[in-house]
Amino acid sequence: MATINDIPDVILSNIFASISDTRTRNSLSLVSRKFMLLDRATRVSLTLRGNARDLFMIPTCFRSVTDLDLSFLSPWGHPLLSSPLSDTDPQLLAHRLRVAFPAVTSLTVYARSPLTIKILVQQWPGLKRVKLVRWHQRLASWPIGEDFVCLLEQCENLNWLDLSTFYYWTEDLPPVLQACPKVSASLVHLNLLTTSFAEGFKSQEIKEITTACPNLKNFLVACNFDPRYIGFVGDETLLAVANNCPKLTLLHLADTSSLTDVRGDPDNEGFTSEDAMVTKGTLVEFFSGLPLLQELVLDVGRNVRDTSMALEMLNSKCKDLRVLKLGQFHGICLANESQLDGIALCSGLEELSIKNCGDLTDMGLIAIGRGCSKLSRFEVQGCKRITEKGLRTMACLLRNTLVKVKISCCKNLDAAASLRSVEPIHDRIQWLHIDCVWNGWEEIGNSEPVGLSFWHNQVEEPSSLFSLMGSEYDHEMRRKKCKYSSDVSDGYILENNGFWCKKWDRLQYLSLWIGVSELLTPLAAAGLLNCPNLEEIRIKVEGDCRGRSKPSERAFGLSSLALYPRLSKMQLDCSETIGYALTAPSGQMDLSLWERFFLNGIGELRLSELDYWPPQDRDVNHRSLSLPAAGLLAECLELRKLFIHGTAHEHFMMFLLKIPNLRDVQLREDYYPAPENDMSTEMRAGSCSRFEAALNRRHILD
Numbered sequence: 002m003a004t005i006n007d008i009p010d011v012i013l014s015n016i017f018a019s020i021s022d023t024r025t026r027n028s029l030s031l032v033s034r035k036f037m038l039l040d041r042a043t044r045v046s047l048t049l050r051g052n053a054r055d056l057f058m059i060p061t062c063f064r065s066v067t068d069l070d071l072s073f074l075s076p077w078g079h080p081l082l083s084s085p086l087s088d089t090d091p092q093l094l095a096h097r098l099r100v101a102f103p104a105v106t107s108l109t110v111y112a113r114s115p116l117t118i119k120i121l122v123q124q125w126p127g128l129k130r131v132k133l134v135r136w137h138q139r140l141a142s143w144p145i146g147e148d149f150v151c152l153l154e155q156c157e158n159l160n161w162l163d164l165s166t167f168y169y170w171t172e173d174l175p176p177v178l179q180a181c182p183k184v185s186a187s188l189v190h191l192n193l194l195t196t197s198f199a200e201g202f203k204s205q206e207i208k209e210i211t212t213a214c215p216n217l218k219n220f221l222v223a224c225n226f227d228p229r230y231i232g233f234v235g236d237e238t239l240l241a242v243a244n245n246c247p248k249l250t251l252l253h254l255a256d257t258s259s260l261t262d263v264r265g266d267p268d269n270e271g272f273t274s275e276d277a278m279v280t281k282g283t284l285v286e287f288f289s290g291l292p293l294l295q296e297l298v299l300d301v302g303r304n305v306r307d308t309s310m311a312l313e314m315l316n317s318k319c320k321d322l323r324v325l326k327l328g329q330f331h332g333i334c335l336a337n338e339s340q341l342d343g344i345a346l347c348s349g350l351e352e353l354s355i356k357n358c359g360d361l362t363d364m365g366l367i368a369i370g371r372g373c374s375k376l377s378r379f380e381v382q383g384c385k386r387i388t389e390k391g392l393r394t395m396a397c398l399l400r401n402t403l404v405k406v407k408i409s410c411c412k413n414l415d416a417a418a419s420l421r422s423v424e425p426i427h428d429r430i431q432w433l434h435i436d437c438v439w440n441g442w443e444e445i446g447n448s449e450p451v452g453l454s455f456w457h458n459q460v461e462e463p464s465s466l467f468s469l470m471g472s473e474y475d476h477e478m479r480r481k482k483c484k485y486s487s488d489v490s491d492g493y494i495l496e497n498n499g500f501w502c503k504k505w506d507r508l509q510y511l512s513l514w515i516g517v518s519e520l521l522t523p524l525a526a527a528g529l530l531n532c533p534n535l536e537e538i539r540i541k542v543e544g545d546c547r548g549r550s551k552p553s554e555r556a557f558g559l560s561s562l563a564l565y566p567r568l569s570k571m572q573l574d575c576s577e578t579i580g581y582a583l584t585a586p587s588g589q590m591d592l593s594l595w596e597r598f599f600l601n602g603i604g605e606l607r608l609s610e611l612d613y614w615p616p617q618d619r620d621v622n623h624r625s626l627s628l629p630a631a632g633l634l635a636e637c638l639e640l641r642k643l644f645i646h647g648t649a650h651e652h653f654m655m656f657l658l659k660i661p662n663l664r665d666v667q668l669r670e671d672y673y674p675a676p677e678n679d680m681s682t683e684m685r686a687g688s689c690s691r692f693e694a695a696l697n698r699r700h701i702l703d
Contacts, residue, residue: 006035017043047102049074050665052690053081056094061101068107071098072134076689077669080113082120091120099124106130106158112148112167113137119151130161130190135168136197136675145170146177153181161190165221168197168673175206178213190219194253194260197673201225201257203232211245218293220246221253223260226277226301235278243290250295250321256302259328259356263577264410264436264514264543270385271359273329277303284311294319300328300356307332309343316346326354326380336364345372354380354407363391370398378432380407388413392422400425404507405432409514415440420528427503434512439523505532510539517544517578517595521558530564537570538562546580546595546616550588560602572612575599576646576672582618582625592616593627600629604636611640615647622676625649631656646671651688655695662701666692 005013017039020026023046030040041062048070051058074081082091098121099105107130112118122128131152139148148169153159164174174193178185191214193202201223202210211217220242224234234254242252279301288294288311297319299305308330315322325347327333333355334343344353345368353369353376355361361384370376376399381387392414396403403426408419415438423430511532515521521540542557562568578595585591590598595616613634617624626634626649634643635656642665643657649668657666668689670676 006033010039013039014043018045021046046070050667051075052693053079053094054690056097059097059101063102065104066102067104068130069098069102069105070109072109072111072132073667074111075667075693076686077667078111078113078137078675079686081111081117091116095120095124107161108132109134111135114140115143115147115151118148122151122155126155127158128156129158130163131156131159132163133167136166136671136673137168137677138674139169139173146173146180149174149177150180153177153184157184158187159184160187162188163190163192165192165194165196166671167195169195171198171200171202171206175209175213178210182213185213186216188214189216191217192219192221194221194223194255196223196260198223198257198260200230204234204238205232207234207238208241208245211242215245216248217246218248219251220249221251221255221298223255223257226256226279226303227275228278228303229275233278236280236283239279239283239287240290243287247290248293249291250293252291252294252296253298253300255298255300256328258302259300262541271329271357271383272331273303275303277301277305277329279305281307281311284308285314288314288318292318293321295321296324297322298324298326299330300326302329304359305330309333309335312344313342313346315344316348320349322347322349324352325350326352326356327358328356329358330355331359333358333361334365334368336362336368341368341372343368345369348372349375351375352378352405355382355384356380357383359384360386362386363388363394366391366395367398370395374399375402377402378405379403380409380434381411382407382409383411385412387411389418389422392419393425396423396425400429404430406430407434407512409434409436416524417527424503424528428506430505431507432510432512433508434514437513437515437519437521437524439519439527503528503531505529506534508532508535510537511535512539512541514541514543517542517546518549518552520554522561524558524561525564532565534567535565536567537572538565538568539572540574541577542573542575542599542616543577544579546578546592547589549590551590551594552598555598556601557599558602559600560605563605563607568606569608570610571606571608573599573603574612574614575616576614576624578616579619580616582621582623592618593629596627597629597633600633603633604638606637607639608637609639610642611637612644612646615645617647622674624670624672626653628653635659641665643667644669648676651685651692654688654692658695658699663696664701666696 017026017029020029026040026044030037042065044063045065046068047063047066049059050073053074071081082094105125106128108121108125108128109132110117110121111134113135118133133148148167191210193210203225207222207224210222211220214220224238225232226234228235239254242249242254284305309332312330312333315325325344327344332343334345336342336345345365350373353373361381366387379395379399381392392408396406406423406426408414408422414422416435417440419435423433511529513521513524575596580592580595581589582592592615611634615624615626615630624647626645626647631649631653637643638660640660640663643660643663644667646669648670654666657663
């Protein structure tokens, strides 16, 4: 009998080369020595971990690697080529990296200073793709453009540049692009969507960049659409982008105010006090000048009114458009009669995001569902006039394609209403975001399980509002009415308590927003009781702890997530939770006690990977792991990977050594401004190195 080992090496090599998923390749390499050698010979992408001072640990067996990521080397955020614990010559480390990876053409690196960039590009002058990372501040003493001069002068083949997580000054880039016309003209991808910018690129700077880079296909930039600011982006800038870069297939123009991951005011009706200087006629001309667009993001942050007619042009002018995100656009779909209009005419869209549309109604959602029949992903945020009925009807229309949904900051859609609105696709949806706004479900969830009684008032006849749907809606209503039958194949299961409940068969990723004083426990009662395949969850906790009284409950409710049997990955983001890092006023809790509240019960979950963002004190730029948090994290006995996006004292980190199979731990200060000082055990490179050495000395069973 022939086995896989009998397949010729040439064919096996092609099979391995076609596998891009890192974990799959890692598993295959453990099958046999032959598979291990094939994996090493064909692997083209590699992310290095470990300490930069350990030259002897640099692997030399991956000679085919072309994509190398050095941004996660330890100690994270410290100068890569000048380790404070080593007398190693920076040129020697760079040389060893080049010898180990001679074929690199794509590089990602944390460049704390221009020296790092200068030394590395000398080793790989043939670089085609570069991503720079830096959360620390740019020193004022550096000359303008110092970070980019060597890169563009020495890498003549450069065609892809990502600065989305690199802090610099906006005036650094345009002069360098203009001084290196050959490289600038060869750029096809330029990502300037830097989240740490306060004001973004000015109009003139965007014009200079697009003029210098006429062959761009992907252009992402943070800017300012507020007409009260000097250099705001308006009609003139949009037309300049279209005229200078007609080959664009991907374009993101985002106001800096939209880049912060902060929930807006729930009482805001979607309109801002100022209108953007973007007119309907300009939008039509703008769309006409970019016929190759496949993905477009216009997150303006200021009102753009009466856009229905302009958006109708997208379908005829940008025939390849598949992804569209609009922020602060109003009048996108009037839906006055049964005839489709506005964005509903973009029938080729596969992903659509609508943010802060002040006049979007249920009828607009239904029209979008009818017209955009290929949508696989739909996001709606800050739209105050839509309700459960409209979104539920849209989900019925898109049942065959829709698998990813985000519902956020919509006044009429709390957690339970959001889940009811996507109920028609509960057996198909794979990715879901909702806001944990309970509106009374805190009490209901503790006493009445989700089941038959949950739906008593939900079965209603088609009204004239939804008669436009025809057979699709009638079919859905019939399905709802017969859901009490014993047939469980329709996605309902009978619980031990005698109640029927939905089964979210394919839901793999769940994202939640929750206010700082709310509890997580009502989640199951609101409708997410049975998710057998949920593997990953992201929880964003946001709010100001200052002035709040002590929570009535002992724990936030993480232990309630234990009912999801396959949950293994979590991102717990408390970075927008504000409080007192040091001594709190009398009668209030400091952040260490809030961390105890948030993390209590996390040890009951069977997590293998955890990303944790501690809460912060903005007044002192303090975002650090506390003693109670370290102790509670140490109770996660099945953790393999733990990344703390903040700082921590060395003796707190030593608590984590109690986790038996913990393999990968790192402190990442990936927020702006990252702490500059190296005067405490929270950030000292020696502290990080001692902890990693202790971690690596342990014997891990598997």
